[in-house]
Amino acid sequence: MANTLQFDLVSPERSLASLEVTEVQIPGADGDMTAMADHAPTITTLRPGILRVNGPSGSEAYAVTGGFAEIGPKGTTVLAERAYPAAAESREALEAHLEEARAKATGVEGEHKDVAEKLVADIVKLLEDMV
Template identity: 80%
Template structure:
């Protein structure tokens, strides 16, 4: 199919998706971005958020807690720290991740505290976006 790209999503535990898509909406660390066919080569880090793949068979959304995305003209590969199909089943795991992030933020100091608090804020937004 013209104007499609290969999308692969993997986490340390498993491969979650390998699809032909028209676009991938990515929660990049520097802001949301959309990868499409013929995209300029890019590597970006991810923040916690909803990653959405749109293709001929519809939309598939995944909750990611961080990681990296490698984008090329032919495809997008996401290596996620943790990733779950977006939905009720993911909520409990994400809430545990949020509590761990809050615990680390309460112990962090200086610049590390700012980064840890940003992670907590991003996780709270991710959980809110899942409703």
């Protein structure tokens, strides 16, 4: 189909999606971006957020906690640290991840504490965005 691209979402546990889509909205670490067919080759890191895909068969959303996205003219592959369908069933797993992040943030100092606290804030926002 014209103006579509292959989208694959993989986490260490499993492959979550392999779809033909028209666009992928990516929560990039340096800002949100949208990948479409014929996109210039790009690699970006992800921040915790909602990754949305739109295509001929409808829209889907996934909660990601970080990772990388490789974007090319014919496809986008997301390698997520953790990824879940952005649905109520995933909330418990993300809340457990938030508690892990909070525990780690209390045990670090200096610039590492800033990074850890940013991760906690990003996961809190991710949970808010899932509502």
